[in-house]
Amino acid sequence: MLDQINTMLKSLQSLWEQLVQFLPQLVIGVLVLIIGWVLARLLRRVIIFILKFVRINTLSEKAGIEDFLLKGGAQYSTVNILANLIYWFLLFGLTLAVLHSLGLNAAKELFNRILLYMPNVVAAILVVIFGSLLAKLVRGATFTYLTNIRIAGAEFISTITYWAIIFLVVFIALQQLSIGGQVLISAFEIAFGGLCLALAIAFGLAGKEWATQILEKLWRNSR
Structure with a gap:
């Protein structure tokens, strides 16, 4: 009986010693989290100002992203979304760093993976912004050109061109995020091939009248 009590007391004493050693690290970790949270909030404001x-x-408005977010019921602009993403990445990374300092090795591996993944997220967002802007510019240029040469389906063709580029942009962004793998590539090849075929057919149908007018003019001039 006494042996069991001594064993229990030794276990409690060992647990207490470990707790005493762990408490200062825990307090420091909590203080680091609070300071990091304050700094992250300040940094978010700085990032919004820089963006x-x-x-x-302005670029996101020209690319139509702001209208898309507004129609989707989003309460934040592109700038705020980017700043909030960086803010939460910082907080999450700081939390993992504190957990690692407390001796949790699993947090270290997760922390390293997130740090390596962050550039992919930023690159994907930039691809979407600039790709959407490019798609809108190409749509406008295509519509203007086809309207000037009096193609009946100018708006339809320019719209298909726009969505084909958007589809390509989304594919590139997903590739940056390493989402989908080979299945995504195969789906993209099939869908993009179908869009190109639809665009070719639409252009042929829309340009039929224009080609007929050109041939008639050439026929009259040759006579």
Whole structure:
């Protein structure tokens, strides 16, 4: 009986010693989290200012992303979304760093993976912004050109061109995020091939009248 009590007391003493050693690290970790949270909030404001200064919001408006977010019921602009993403990445990374400092090795591996993945997220967002802007510019140029040469289906063809580019942009963004793998590539090849075929057929049908007019003019001139 006494042996069992001594064993229990030794276990409690060992547990207490471990708790005493762990408490200072825990307090420091909590303080680091609080300071990091305050700094992350300040940094988010700085990032919003920088993004507005380099006119990211203007680019997203021209690309139609702001309208898309507004129609989807989003309460934040592109600039705010980017700043919030960085903010939460910082908080998450800081939390994992604190857990690692407390001796949790699993957090270290997860922390390293997130750090390596962050550039992919930023690259995907930039691809979507600039790709959407390019798609909108190409749609406008295509519509203007086809309208000037009096193609009946100018709006239809320019719209198909726009969505074909958007589809390509989404595919590139997903590739940056390493989502989909070979299945995504195969699906993209099939869908993009179908879009190209539809575009070719639409262009042929829309340009039939224009080609007829050109041939008639050439026939009259030759006579």
